Amino acid sequence: MHIDQLEKRWAGIALGIAGFFVAVILGSALFHGIHAPSNVETIDSAKLHLSEEFAEDKLGASTNPDGSVTVRMVAGRYGFYPKTLTLPAETKLTFRWVSLDVIHGVHIPMTNMSTMIVPGYVAQVQTELHHAGDYPLLCNEYCGMGHAHMWSNIKVVSKAQWEALNKQRGANHG
Amino acid sequence: MDNSVEKKLALTHFWVAFGAFGLAAVMGLYQVIERSGFFGFLESREVYYASVSTHGVLMGFVLTTFFIMGFGYYVATSSLKLPVWNKTFAWTGFGVALAGVVMAALPLLFGQASVLFTFYPPLKAHPLFYIGATLLVVGSWFWCVSMIVMYMQWKKANPGVPVPLAMFATTGNAILWLWTSAGVAAEVLFQLIPWALGWIDTIDAGLARTLFAWTLHPIVYFWLIPSYTAFYCLVPKQAGGFLFSDEMARAAFILLVVFSLPIGFHHLYMDPEQGHGWKLLHAVGTFVVTLPTFITGFTVIASLEIAGRLNGGKGLFGWIAALPWSNPLVLALILGLLMLIFGGFGGLINASYAMNAMVHNTAWISGHFHLIFGGTTVIMYFGIAYYFWPVLSGKPLYCPSLAIAQLWSWFIGMIIMTTPWHILGLLGQPRRIDSVHYNNLLTLSWEPYEVTMIFGGLILLGSAGLLVYILYKTQISQESYQGEIEYAEPIHAVKDLPNYLNSFGLWNAIIAVFMLIAFGYPILQFFLMETFGSGRWGV
Ligand SMILES: [Cu+2]
Numbered sequence: 001m002h003i004d005q006l007e008k009r010w011a012g013i014a015l016g017i018a019g020f021f022v023a024v025i026l027g028s029a030l031f032h033g034i035h036a037p038s039n040v041e042t043i044d045s046a047k048l049h050l051s052e053e054f055a056e057d058k059l060g061a062s063t064n065p066d067g068s069v070t071v072r073m074v075a076g077r078y079g080f081y082p083k084t085l086t087l088p089a090e091t092k093l094t095f096r097w098v099s100l101d102v103i104h105g106v107h108i109p110m111t112n113m114s115t116m117i118v119p120g121y122v123a124q125v126q127t128e129l130h131h132a133g134d135y136p137l138l139c140n141e142y143c144g145m146g147h148a149h150m151w152s153n154i155k156v157v158s159k160a161q162w163e164a165l166n167k168q169r170g171a172n173h174g
Numbered sequence: 175m176d177n178s179v180e181k182k183l184a185l186t187h188f189w190v191a192f193g194a195f196g197l198a199a200v201m202g203l204y205q206v207i208e209r210s211g212f213f214g215f216l217e218s219r220e221v222y223y224a225s226v227s228t229h230g231v232l233m234g235f236v237l238t239t240f241f242i243m244g245f246g247y248y249v250a251t252s253s254l255k256l257p258v259w260n261k262t263f264a265w266t267g268f269g270v271a272l273a274g275v276v277m278a279a280l281p282l283l284f285g286q287a288s289v290l291f292t293f294y295p296p297l298k299a300h301p302l303f304y305i306g307a308t309l310l311v312v313g314s315w316f317w318c319v320s321m322i323v324m325y326m327q328w329k330k331a332n333p334g335v336p337v338p339l340a341m342f343a344t345t346g347n348a349i350l351w352l353w354t355s356a357g358v359a360a361e362v363l364f365q366l367i368p369w370a371l372g373w374i375d376t377i378d379a380g381l382a383r384t385l386f387a388w389t390l391h392p393i394v395y396f397w398l399i400p401s402y403t404a405f406y407c408l409v410p411k412q413a414g415g416f417l418f419s420d421e422m423a424r425a426a427f428i429l430l431v432v433f434s435l436p437i438g439f440h441h442l443y444m445d446p447e448q449g450h451g452w453k454l455l456h457a458v459g460t461f462v463v464t465l466p467t468f469i470t471g472f473t474v475i476a477s478l479e480i481a482g483r484l485n486g487g488k489g490l491f492g493w494i495a496a497l498p499w500s501n502p503l504v505l506a507l508i509l510g511l512l513m514l515i516f517g518g519f520g521g522l523i524n525a526s527y528a529m530n531a532m533v534h535n536t537a538w539i540s541g542h543f544h545l546i547f548g549g550t551t552v553i554m555y556f557g558i559a560y561y562f563w564p565v566l567s568g569k570p571l572y573c574p575s576l577a578i579a580q581l582w583s584w585f586i587g588m589i590i591m592t593t594p595w596h597i598l599g600l601l602g603q604p605r606r607i608d609s610v611h612y613n614n615l616l617t618l619s620w621e622p623y624e625v626t627m628i629f630g631g632l633i634l635l636g637s638a639g640l641l642v643y644i645l646y647k648t649q650i651s652q653e654s655y656q657g658e659i660e661y662a663e664p665i666h667a668v669k670d671l672p673n674y675l676n677s678f679g680l681w682n683a684i685i686a687v688f689m690l691i692a693f694g695y696p697i698l699q700f701f702l703m704e705t706f707g708s709g710r711w712g713v
Contacts, residue, residue, distance in 0.1 A: 010468070
């Protein structure tokens with residue numbers, strides 16, 4: 001069998017390039033914890049309104065004892081619920097998404113907040129949003145005729161503003 | 175050898191393929207126009223999604239499957255110098271596949287199957303759509319059996335002799351397709367059809383997506399292997415040279431078949447129903463599949479250089495100018511390679527486990543696969559068609575310079591259309607939308623790119639029309655042409671080939687192990703944990 005010297009060398013280079021990419025991916029995943037969103041957790045989509053976590057009054061942002069924020073949202077044809085939301089910048093955010101009907105996808109343009117929302121499963125993404133402003137949430141997976149009209153806005157405010165808002169709300173409730 | 179029946183068999187398959195292609199191209203132009211929103215009277219979501227679904231099915235399933243079958247039959251008979259095994263069997267496969275296409279077309283065209291070509295349960299299409307799609311796959315299995323039988327017949331008659339490279343690749347593709355179509359077949363037979371017919375009430379969308387992912391990446395290589403076969407086995411000869419290395423070509427085909435099978439998960443990077451450990455494992459596998467592509471790039475460019483220098487090209491780049499740019503098959507390869515280089519960069523980003531989040535399901539993805547599949551793979555189908563048509567029809571190619579213009583226009587149109595698509599993706603545009611109006615400041619910046627895409631679409635439709643016109647004019651010509659497919663010779667004749675480069679036995683066993691590791695638990699988990707199905711949602 002004959003394999004040219006040049007070809008052998010090239011195969012080595014190609015192996016090196018692929019190896020380099022694999023090393024970068026493994027390095028960032030294993031040492032920096034940068035992962036694709038994954039959270040194998042099932043839920044009955046037909047009974048969300050009765051569930052502990054995704055009943056209507058539980059949706060939206062809630063602050064955890066450690067200062068991070070968990071955001072619970074439901075996707076359904078054709079919107080994300082709650083419809084409007086204010087979130088703090090520079091804060092660890094855990095989004096938990098469920099679908100009440102078909103498959104949806106959600107992303108915030110130009111950030112790494114992106115996940116598929118598959119009925120029957122809870123999709124969880126952790127991220128931080130760095131800049132204050134209005135962000136659209138866009139449905140990015142075909143979910144039926146209204147797919148292109150499935151979007152919502154979230155408002156990202158500075159951490160200080162967020163704390164002020166929360167105090168106010170606390171006072172009102174108190 | 176008289177292979178007029180084989181010629182007819184191949185040509186009939188090709189006509190179905192390119193007929194579907196022409197129809198789908200019309201829909202493609204309609205889609206870019208509709209979504210721009212500039213022509214109000216054309217706007218209709220119902221028509222848009224019916225059109226997108228039909229376009230996807232025609233391009234991804236009908237053009238490819240029929241082209242691959244036609245190509246395979248003729249490669250088998252011309253490279254092995256054997257008649258096609260059991261012609262009735264081959265025609266039956268054709269009939270089953272065609273019946274499937276017609277059956278699926280009805281609900282598609284009536285808007286009863288606007289679920290796009292990846293099915294998306296729990297969106298539910300008319301049962302005829304799923305049954306039709308299944309018959310298309312079953313028809314293609316007839317072809318797989320034919321290819322494997324002919325390969326075995328030849329090996330039996332020529333013990334110890336290397337199987338001709340073109341047939342080795344084609345058999346590899348048949349094996350790959352049998353392995354990979356099993357995933358979607360399981361989804362359709364055990365989930366979609368019983369559910370669409372109302373025999374079962376709910377469907378586990380997570381399991382369905384996992385089964386589809388089993389098929390979803392290798393299917394791309396099923397589409398690509400005929401193009402690679404032409405790269406290695408046809409183009410070097412057409413360019414006036416030799417194949418750089420027959421052994422490396424075999425190694426590349428084996429790597430493609432073995433490693434493309436167990437890596438479908440990167441389509442599920444953003445999905446919740448699979449854990450990230452499995453995704454990471456598949457990410458590593460995905461990068462292994464870049465190896466055969468790198469090797470192919472090298473071997474093919476080296477073969478072209480040999481040809482260019484034999485044609486008198488001098489200096490570092492002189493050989494490029496000395497290539498026969500006026501030969502459609504050679505030009506298709508050059509333009510196809512250019513698009514493969516552009517598209518390859520995008521592909522690396524998609525395949526990168528965490529970076530994928532930035533582009534997942536955005537217009538970037540549509541741009542990427544239109545460049546790689548609609549560009550590289552399909553332009554090689556054109557090149558092959560221009561080379562095969564005179565041989566199959568016995569008529570000289572109608573106006574070769576028009577064929578050259580058609581290839582250039584396809585390349586230019588594809589670049590004009592996919593560049594804005596990539597940018598739109600980075601600007602956050604979701605894929606598969608019928609309208610770009612989100613009442614948002616950010617999304618206003620999308621509009622100029624939508625206009626550009628219309629120009630790309632117009633050029634592409636013109637180019638598609640030209641292709642069908644040239645093939646038709648060739649077919650009805652009064653002149654006659656006599657010629658056969660000529661396969662490229664390697665520089666060094668292949669001798670004493672080790673058995674693992676001449677047979678698939680060992681590789682099938684390795685694939686089985688890989689598949690079990692890659693998909694065993696990820697599929698089993700749905701039966702081990704408590705899952706909740708979804709009901710039926712109309713489109
Ligand atoms: Cu949606």
